[in-house]
Amino acid sequence: MRYYPNIPDLNADSSINLLLRRAKENRTVDIEEYVTTGGYSALKKALTKFTPEDIVVLVEESTLRGRGGAGFPTGRKWRFALSNPPPRYLICNADESEPGTFKDRIIIERDPHLLIEGMAIAGYALGAELGFIYIRGEYPAGAKILEDAIEDARKRGFLGKNILGTEFSFDILVYRGAGAYICGEETALIESLEGKRGHPRLRPPYPANYGLFGKPTVVNNVETLSNIPIIVTYESYYMNIGPSGYYGPKLFPISGKVNKPGVYESTMDITLRDLIDMAGGMRDGKKFKVVFAGALGVYSERDLDTPMDYSPKGFGGTGTTIVLAEDDCIIDSLIVIAEFFEHESCGKCTPCRVGTYEQLNILRKFQQGTATEEDIKLLEHLGRNIPVGSICGLGYSASNAIMDALRKFRDEFYEHIKGNCPAGVCF
Amino acid sequence: MEFIYLTEEIRQQIDKYVEKFPVRDQAVIQSLHLIYSKYRDIEDYHMKELSEYLQVPLNVIEGIVSFYDMFRVKRGARHHIRVCKNLPCHIMGCKNLLKMFEKLTGEKANEYSKNGRFYIETVECIGSCSIAPAFMIDDDLYNGLNITEEKLNEILSKYT
Numbered sequence: 001m002r003y004y005p006n007i008p009d010l011n012a013d014s015s016i017n018l019l020l021r022r023a024k025e026n027r028t029v030d031i032e033e034y035v036t037t038g039g040y041s042a043l044k045k046a047l048t049k050f051t052p053e054d055i056v057v058l059v060e061e062s063t064l065r066g067r068g069g070a071g072f073p074t075g076r077k078w079r080f081a082l083s084n085p086p087p088r089y090l091i092c093n094a095d096e097s098e099p100g101t102f103k104d105r106i107i108i109e110r111d112p113h114l115l116i117e118g119m120a121i122a123g124y125a126l127g128a129e130l131g132f133i134y135i136r137g138e139y140p141a142g143a144k145i146l147e148d149a150i151e152d153a154r155k156r157g158f159l160g161k162n163i164l165g166t167e168f169s170f171d172i173l174v175y176r177g178a179g180a181y182i183c184g185e186e187t188a189l190i191e192s193l194e195g196k197r198g199h200p201r202l203r204p205p206y207p208a209n210y211g212l213f214g215k216p217t218v219v220n221n222v223e224t225l226s227n228i229p230i231i232v233t234y235e236s237y238y239m240n241i242g243p244s245g246y247y248g249p250k251l252f253p254i255s256g257k258v259n260k261p262g263v264y265e266s267t268m269d270i271t272l273r274d275l276i277d278m279a280g281g282m283r284d285g286k287k288f289k290v291v292f293a294g295a296l297g298v299y300s301e302r303d304l305d306t307p308m309d310y311s312p313k314g315f316g317g318t319g320t321t322i323v324l325a326e327d328d329c330i331i332d333s334l335i336v337i338a339e340f341f342e343h344e345s346c347g348k349c350t351p352c353r354v355g356t357y358e359q360l361n362i363l364r365k366f367q368q369g370t371a372t373e374e375d376i377k378l379l380e381h382l383g384r385n386i387p388v389g390s391i392c393g394l395g396y397s398a399s400n401a402i403m404d405a406l407r408k409f410r411d412e413f414y415e416h417i418k419g420n421c422p423a424g425v426c427f
Numbered sequence: 428m429e430f431i432y433l434t435e436e437i438r439q440q441i442d443k444y445v446e447k448f449p450v451r452d453q454a455v456i457q458s459l460h461l462i463y464s465k466y467r468d469i470e471d472y473h474m475k476e477l478s479e480y481l482q483v484p485l486n487v488i489e490g491i492v493s494f495y496d497m498f499r500v501k502r503g504a505r506h507h508i509r510v511c512k513n514l515p516c517h518i519m520g521c522k523n524l525l526k527m528f529e530k531l532t533g534e535k536a537n538e539y540s541k542n543g544r545f546y547i548e549t550v551e552c553i554g555s556c557s558i559a560p561a562f563m564i565d566d567d568l569y570n571g572l573n574i575t576e577e578k579l580n581e582i583l584s585k586y587t
Contacts, residue, residue: 009570010557099513102554130449137460137497138509138553140566173447176460178495181551195452196487197494213450255515255556262557292514322556328518336517340551346494 011262012106015278018230018241018249019223020265023110028145031152034113040158042229046121047166055125055232056082062231062238063247068093068184068221069296069318070393071310077218080208081126084216090123090131091212091219092172093189097136097181098294099340100322103251104222106263108135108142111226112149116172118225120159121232123170126218130171134189137178146174181344185392186219188346199348200392223251242267246309256292256323257283268309272299275308275321286325289423290409294320295337296397298330298404329425330405330412331366338363341398351389355382356398363402366416367426376413380406433476437461441480455483455491459498464566467507467546469498500548504540506586508532509563513552516571521560524571525549527579528562545586 009026022029022037034040046055060075081088092115096104107115119131135143150172153159161169175193177183183192187201190212211217227248231238239247246268252275255261259280266278272291282288291299296317299306308315324333338360347353359382365371383399383406390396406413412422421427430438440461444454458481462473469492478485492498510516510525525536525547532545540546555561558570564586 010555096554097552099552100515100556101552102556105554136554137495138550138563140464141568175448175453176457178456178460179497179550180495192456193453194450195455195491197490253556255559256518261515261559295514322515322518324518333514333518336512336514340513343551 010102010106011260012110012265013260013262013278014265016241016249016265016267018265019107019114019226019251020111020263022114023106026110028109028149029111029113031113031149031156034111035156039113040117042232043117043120043158044164046124046232047164047168050232052125052127055121058231058235059125059228061236062227063245064224064227064231065246065310066221067223067227067250067318068096069098069294071316074220074224077208077220078122078126080206081216081218084209086127087130087215088126088128089212089215089217090119090126090128091186091189091193091217092119092131092133092222092225093184093186093219094133094135094139094142094222095177095184095189096222096318097138097184097344098296098318098320099337100255100292100294100320101253101318102255103253103263103319105139105142106251107222107226108139109145112146113153114226114229115146115222116149116153116159118228119172120163120170121228122218122220122225124168128218129169130173132193132212133172133174134183134193135174135176136183137176143174143176150174180346181340182346182392182394185394188392189219190217199346200394202391243269243307243309246311246314250308250319252308252319252321254279254321254323256321257286257325257328258323259283266308268307268314270308271305272308272315272321273304276304276323279323282323282325286327288323289326289328290324290330290333292322292324292333292337292401293317294322295340296400298401298408300408302408327423327425329421329423330409331363331416331421332423332425334402334405335360335363335367337401341394345394345398349390349395351386352395352398355386355389358382359386359399359402366413369416369419369427371413371417373417376406428479430476430480432462432466432473433480434465437465438480445481451481452483452487454481455488456495459488459492463498467505468502470501496550502540502546502548504543504546506545506565508545508547509550509553510536510547510571511551511553511555511559511561512549515552515556516560519559519572521571524560524562524574527574527576531576531580531583545583
């Protein structure tokens with residue numbers, strides 16, 4: 001038995017069972033068990049029954065969207081890369097650093113072969129010969145588990161030269177990041193993967209045209225790639241999972257003041273309320289106050305019936321749900337989020353570098369009781385101008401949560417100006 | 428040139444990276460990880476040796492070290508405690524946990540270690556929000572919910 005650094009006991013209860021089928025228990029599934037429970041059959045099927053074009057069509061029909069947050073249709077991304085000549089590269093983005101997100105970790109640490117199989121099929125569809133897994137520096141156990149799993153897969157002939165006796169060759173390399181949130185942004189990730197500082201690139205050209213080493217590159221999230229074996233296995237039956245247009249399973253990492261925090265797998269036809277119920281309801285019977293969707297949005301009690309899909313009105317994103325109870329303060333939480341952005345801004349674009357700093361300082365004034373109504377206007381001004389002055393997703397979303405809170409919890413800001421914190425946290 | 432800090436073992440690992448990756452520059456961050464996990468600090472002399480060994484300009488390596496959080500911070504300690512301070516851990520009481528750490532180790536958070544045993548760093552999300560408040564000591568992850576001083580002391584005593 002190999003020694004692994006300790007895997008955290010992250011809860012993985014769910015209502016359906018596709019992505020987390022083998023990941024229920026707190027251990028790593030080895031290749032033996034993976035193969036006997038039907039693993040790598042999708043790869044076999046893909047290589048023997050389908051052409052690469054068939055797989056791209058399958059993924060397009062499945063309406064699979066990027067599970068890393070942006071929700072871009074995966075099939076379309078692949079199509080863009082395929083319109084450019086080879087060599088092409090496939091990158092798996094395992095740099096999940098969004099506050100409250102730990103869904104990819106479950107797949108990486110407990111069922112790494114699902115990801116490897118998905119990457120091999122995606123590599124076949126894209127005509128790529130080399131794939132990278134960019135895993136964040138804070139997951140040393142994950143990196144080790146993946147490296148061992150890849151080695152096992154090579155020995156069994158699921159990776160390497162002439163996979164399963166076919167013409168197709170594909171290999172995966174694990175590359176560790178070093179603690180920078182910005183490297184989850186695909187162009188910054190590519191820069192970091194090339195061995196540079198992780199500054200995002202100006203787009204266009206998009207990675208599908210000019211990516212890693214200047215070659216066409218597809219960057220997909222761990223969960224997205226883990227969906228590929230399921231799509232190949234189920235083919236058109238995949239369209240029976242979940243609501244129309246948003247097919248397939250989705251992982252929801254839920255944390256904060258709920259009874260059973262953890263990762264839950266579900267179809268996307270549930271609402272925020274269902275998800276909180278699934279996680280055992282509010283801890284200690286406290287009253288619900290607000291949900292933070294990572295650092296990207298604020299959902300109040302009135303939004304509890306929001307569907308958890310990628311529609312314009314839906315929850316979308318990574319599915320990250322941080323639940324706050326009545327005794328938590330909005331301003332206090334926003335300061336934590338603002339500190340996060342101030343710390344993680346890479347410094348390339350001035351509006352983001354300076355704006356996130358100013359945003360934090362203004363929010364701190366609310367907590368200290370020195371804020372005036374002018375400060376609300378300043379926050380709104382920053383919220384309008386940081387996104388337009390930035391070139392990447394970090395800048396686009398740096399003030400989302402604050403703008404959302406200003407719309408939905410404006411009273412709290414005024415209460416703080418008067419020197420009164422409704423939750424009793426500040427002052 | 429003789430290498431003092433890049434031991435035989437580390438150099439073998441670096442050779443593997445150079446062989447594995449298509450471009451030599453890609454080995455830099457991975458090699459820095461090796462140095463980091465052995466010395467828990469990246470100093471000038473480490474960078475100089477790495478630059479010499481990999482034949483990558485020193486400014487490139489310095490640029491990487493100053494960008495990535497795991498390498499940038501000077502710790503001066505054998506063990507590195509990372510306490511998550513992001514939203515899920517914040518609302519579950521990471522401040523109490525931090526106070527306990529400060530009391531037990533006698534170090535101040537985010538300050539250069541005094542006696543060279545522990546460095547306490549408050550970090551952004553470490554992706555373990557369901558066991559919030561979470562903390563890492565070196566490469567090991569722990570659940571900080573309902574942790575007592577006694578239990579924490581027991582954990583700390585494993586790291587000498």
